[in-house]
Amino acid sequence: MKIRVPASSANLGSGFDALGLALALYDEVEVEPAGSGLTVSVTGEGADSVATDASHLVVRALRAGAERLGLELPGIVLRCANAVPHARGLGSSAAAIVAGVAAAYGLAGRDLDADALQLAAEFEGHADNVAASLLGGLVLAWREGSRYRAMRFEPHPDLRPVALVPAGRSATAETRGLLPDRVPHADAAFAAARCALAVAAITAEPDLLLAATEDRLHQDYRESAWPATMRVVRALRESGVAATVSGAGPTVLALTTDGKLPDVDLTGFTARELAVARTGVTVTGGHHKGQR
Incomplete structure (x- = not known):
C-alpha cells in the first residue's frame, strides 16, 4: 500500500x-x-x-x-x-x-x-x-x-504560496512556551475578525490577503525563538506581501498571486514556490x- x-x-x-x-x-x-x-x-x-x-x-x-x-x-x-x-x-x-x-x-x-x-x-x-x-x-x-x-x-485559483525555508529548526513545544496566558480583549477581537477575513481572502478575495493575515496573538510573542523569521515577515509585509510565520516556524509563508517576491534581504532562507x-x-x- x-x-x-x-x-x-x-x-x-x-x-x-x-x-x-x-x-x-x-x-x-x-x-x-x-x-x-x-x-x-x-x-x-x-x-x-x-x-x-x-x-x-x-x-x-x-x-x-x-x-x-x-x-x-x-x-x-x-x-x-x-x-x-x-x-x-x-x-x-x-x-x-x-x-x-x-x-x-x-x-x-x-x-x-x-x-x-x-x-x-x-x-x-x-x-x-x-x-x-x-x-x-x-x-x-x-x-x-x-x-x-x-x-x-x-482556495482561490490564483493563490501561489511561496515558502521561505531556513536551515535552522524550531520546536512547537518550545515556541508555545513563549505565549502569554492572556491577551488583551482588543487583540482577541482583532484576531477573530482577521481570521474570518482570512477565509474570505484565501477563497474569494486575494486582494485582502495582507490585511487578513495580520496577527496579534502569537508571532510577536515568539520572536525571540526566530528573530530572522520575523525580520523577513516584516520586510515582506512592508512591501505589500501577505507573509506569515508558517506554523511554529521558522519557515516564512508568503501568500502571493504571482509567485514573485520583492527585493528584500532573504539571507539564510531558500525560497520554494509550492502550489496549494x-x-x-x-x-x-x-x-x-x-x-x-
Whole structure:
C-alpha cells in the first residue's frame, strides 16, 4: 500500500490554531503487513535522525489506528520517502501522523472519516495541520468538547504560496512556551475578525490577503525563538506581501498571486514556490483505493 500526504502551513497569521493550508510537497510511505516484527527504512528528510523502531511516528499512528479499528497487525514493513522538511513549520509531524492513520484505514479496507481526523488530532494535540493533510485545500479547525472538527474550503485559483525555508529548526513545544496566558480583549477581537477575513481572502478575495493575515496573538510573542523569521515577515509585509510565520516556524509563508517576491534581504532562507495541495492524503493499493 502506498500513501502520499501533503505538507501544510498552520495559523496563516491571524488563524492561530484554527487555519491550515495544504501544500504540494509530499511525503510518500509504503506499508506492507508482515507476519511478525517491524522494519522501518527512511530516505530523504530526516533519514539521518528519525527513529527506525517502534517509536517512529508513522508506526505509532498506524498501530493506534489499527487498534481503534480492531485491525490485527502482527508485523509491519514501512518505507518512508520524506520530502517535507522536519521542524520547520511545514507540518512534517502531522504528515507522518496522517500517513499512519491513513495506512491503518487502508489496511482495514475503510474510507477515511471523522474518526480519522479525531485520532490524528489527538496525536498532534491540535487539528489544523492534520486536517489540511487529510482534506487538502484550506481548512478551518476547531474543538467541541473533546471532539476535533474541521471544514474544508477551496482556495482561490490564483493563490501561489511561496515558502521561505531556513536551515535552522524550531520546536512547537518550545515556541508555545513563549505565549502569554492572556491577551488583551482588543487583540482577541482583532484576531477573530482577521481570521474570518482570512477565509474570505484565501477563497474569494486575494486582494485582502495582507490585511487578513495580520496577527496579534502569537508571532510577536515568539520572536525571540526566530528573530530572522520575523525580520523577513516584516520586510515582506512592508512591501505589500501577505507573509506569515508558517506554523511554529521558522519557515516564512508568503501568500502571493504571482509567485514573485520583492527585493528584500532573504539571507539564510531558500525560497520554494509550492502550489496549494487541493487533494489531501491518498491511499493506493492493498485493500483500499481512493483519496480523501
